[in-house]
Amino acid sequence: MPRLSTNLIPRRAAAAIALISLGILVASVWAMAQRVDEYHRTSDKKQYSFIPVEARRFTYAGREVELADMPTAGRGAGDVSVTVRYGDETLTIPATVEPGPDQLPDLIRHKDWLQILRFAERGRTSYDEFKHAIDSGQVRDRLALVVRTPPPGRERLAPGEVFRKEWLFDLYEFNPEGGFAHERLTFPRGKKPREGELIEGTWQFYAALIVMPKLGRPSPRFLGDALPAMGWTLPAAGFSGLALTFATAMALAPRRR
Numbered sequence: 001m002p003r004l005s006t007n008l009i010p011r012r013a014a015a016a017i018a019l020i021s022l023g024i025l026v027a028s029v030w031a032m033a034q035r036v037d038e039y040h041r042t043s044d045k046k047q048y049s050f051i052p053v054e055a056r057r058f059t060y061a062g063r064e065v066e067l068a069d070m071p072t073a074g075r076g077a078g079d080v081s082v083t084v085r086y087g088d089e090t091l092t093i094p095a096t097v098e099p100g101p102d103q104l105p106d107l108i109r110h111k112d113w114l115q116i117l118r119f120a121e122r123g124r125t126s127y128d129e130f131k132h133a134i135d136s137g138q139v140r141d142r143l144a145l146v147v148r149t150p151p152p153g154r155e156r157l158a159p160g161e162v163f164r165k166e167w168l169f170d171l172y173e174f175n176p177e178g179g180f181a182h183e184r185l186t187f188p189r190g191k192k193p194r195e196g197e198l199i200e201g202t203w204q205f206y207a208a209l210i211v212m213p214k215l216g217r218p219s220p221r222f223l224g225d226a227l228p229a230m231g232w233t234l235p236a237a238g239f240s241g242l243a244l245t246f247a248t249a250m251a252l253a254p255r256r257r
Contacts, residue, residue: 049119050210061143
């Protein structure tokens with residue numbers, strides 16, 4: 001009776017472990033998807049999507065909106081201000097960061113410190129579906145102008161330096177009936193935001209992130225998101241995936257002589 005090779009037994013064991021790990025991985029990922037779907041269906045957390053507006057002239061709520069650059073010596077970075085006309089109301093906003101070259105089209109030269117954003121609650125729709133709903137008028141969008149003001153002389157961040165807690169954010173929402181609703185907020189300095197600070201989960205917080213340089217943006221936090229809802233499925237998927245990788249490598253490893 002032929003004897004089994006000493007290499008064949010561990011290969012068969014590794015293949016069996018790989019199959020078991022694959023089954024656990026598939027089951028845990030499926031359960032994870034169900035838990036995440038249930039979380040999003042029952043969660044009262046609002047999800048917003050933003051569409052940047054780069055045009056200098058457009059219409060909102062039946063009123064003309066026009067943005068223009070004006071030379072203002074000694075008043076803003078680069079001696080430039082941006083005037084915003086909305087119907088009969090006008091804002092004059094000195095540049096807080098030196099703009100890019102004036103040859104850049106539309107509002108691109110100001111995107112590091114000023115942006116116009118269309119936004120609305122997105123729900124569970126895809127971005128394309130959301131944008132179509134906005135463009136077709138199925139969803140009423142909101143419009144806001146966001147301005148970031150860094151402390152003087154501290155705009156250029158060196159590696160490892162983040163000054164976002166010293167930045168100011170002015171948010172001007174365009175009221176459909178005319179005029180602006182203005183808020184000035186700072187980045188939260190602690191785990192619990194205080195009065196006058198941005199609150200994570202609000203449209204103001206996410207709008208502020210858009211005008212932050214990538215180096216200064218905070219790492220995403222998952223507290224209050226779907227991560228806790230995953231429960232046992234997350235470690236089960238992680239460990240089974242790791243076991244599947246090692247077991248497959250052992251089963252397919254070259255035979256030793």
